[in-house]
Amino acid sequence: MTVELIKRLLNDAFKPELLEIIDSSAAHAGHAGARSGGGHYHITIISQAFEGKSLVQRHQLIYNALGDMMKQQIHALGINALSPSEETKGTHK
Amino acid sequence: MSVIERIKNQLESNPVVLYMKGSPDFPQCGFSGQTVQILNACQAKYTYVNILEDPELREALKEYSNWPTFPQLYIKGELVGGCDIVIDLYKKGELATLLGSAGGAQ
Numbered sequence: 001m002t003v004e005l006i007k008r009l010l011n012d013a014f015k016p017e018l019l020e021i022i023d024s025s026a027a028h029a030g031h032a033g034a035r036s037g038g039g040h041y042h043i044t045i046i047s048q049a050f051e052g053k054s055l056v057q058r059h060q061l062i063y064n065a066l067g068d069m070m071k072q073q074i075h076a077l078g079i080n081a082l083s084p085s086e087e088t089k090g091t092h093k
Numbered sequence: 094m095s096v097i098e099r100i101k102n103q104l105e106s107n108p109v110v111l112y113m114k115g116s117p118d119f120p121q122c123g124f125s126g127q128t129v130q131i132l133n134a135c136q137a138k139y140t141y142v143n144i145l146e147d148p149e150l151r152e153a154l155k156e157y158s159n160w161p162t163f164p165q166l167y168i169k170g171e172l173v174g175g176c177d178i179v180i181d182l183y184k185k186g187e188l189a190t191l192l193g194s195a196g197g198a199q
Contacts, residue, residue, distance in 0.1 A: 055178045060159050070161040076124060077162065078177055 002039055002073050006066065013065035014047040017084055038075025044082075051083040096153040104170040108195035109139035112154055113164040116143055124176040125164045131183045132166075137192045168195045 003021050010019055025039035043062075050058045058081040063070055070077070094102070103110055109132075115121030117129045132139055144151040144163055155161050158172045166173045168191050173179065182188040 055181065056160075056172055056174050059174065059178065063159070063161050080177075 002069075003041070005069065005073075006041065006043070009065050009067075009069070010043070010045060010062070013061075014045065014049045016045045016047040018044065018046040018087075020044040038073060040076045040078075041074060042078035042080075044080040046082045046084055046087050048084060050081050051085065053083075055081075096149050097157065099150065100154060100157055103140070103142065104167055107140040108169055109137060109192060110167045111139050111141045111164055112144050112150075112167075113141055114143070114145050117141055121145060122163070124162075128164045128166060128176050128179050131179055131188070132192075135183070135189050135192055138196075168192065 003023050006021055007019065010016065020043065022042040023039060024042060027040070045062070049061065053061070059079050062077075062079055062081060066074065066077075111128065111132065113120065113122075113125035113128065115125060117133075120126035120129055129141075142150070144154065151163075154163075154165060158165060160172060160175070162175055164175055164179075166175070166179055173182070173191065179188065182191065
C-alpha cells in the first residue's frame with residue numbers, strides 16, 4: 001500500500017520524531033491529474049534532518065527519499081517539514 | 094537551443110517565472126490555480142509557462158530543479174518552491190518581500 005511505502009521510506013531516511021501521512025486521494029478522484037493513478041497525500045514530519053535547511057531543501061530531501069514513487073504512485077504531496085526546535089517553538093501549524 | 098538553455102534563458106530574462114499546468118486564466122490543476130491566486134493577491138508581475146504544452150520542458154525542469162512536481166515558482170532564477178511553500182511564505186508575509194526584491198511586485 002502506498003501510504004505504508006511512503007512511511008517506510010521516510011522513516012528510513014529521516015528517523016523522524018513524528019510522521020503523519022494523510023491520504024486524500026479520494027477527495028481528488030476524477031480530476032485530470034488523478035487519471036494517471038497517482039494519489040494525493042499530505043505529510044507532517046518532524047526530524048533533526050531539517051534543522052538549518054530552507055523550505056526548498058527540505059522538500060527536495062523528501063522528494064529524493066521517495067525517488068521513483070513521485071513519478072507514478074504520487075501525484076501530489078503536501079509537505080509540512082519541521083525540525084524539532086521549530087516544533088517546540090510552536091510554529092507547527 | 095537545448096532544453097536546458099531554454100530554461101536558463103527563461104529564468105534569466107524574467108525575474109518571476111511560474112511553471113504551471115494550464116494558464117492563469119484556466120489552470121489545469123488545483124495547486125497551480127492556488128499559486129496563481131496568491132501571486133495575484135500580491136499583485137505580482139510574473140511570466141508563466143504552461144508545461145502541459147511542452148512535455149520536453151516539463152521533464153527537463155524536474156531534473157533541473159530536483160523537484161518532481163508542478164507548479165514551480167522561480168524568483169530571480171532561484172526555485173522558491175511549489176504551492177505549499179508559496180502559501181507558507183505568503184502567510185508569513187515573506188512572499189511580497191521576495192517579489193519586491195525581484196521587481197515583481199507593483
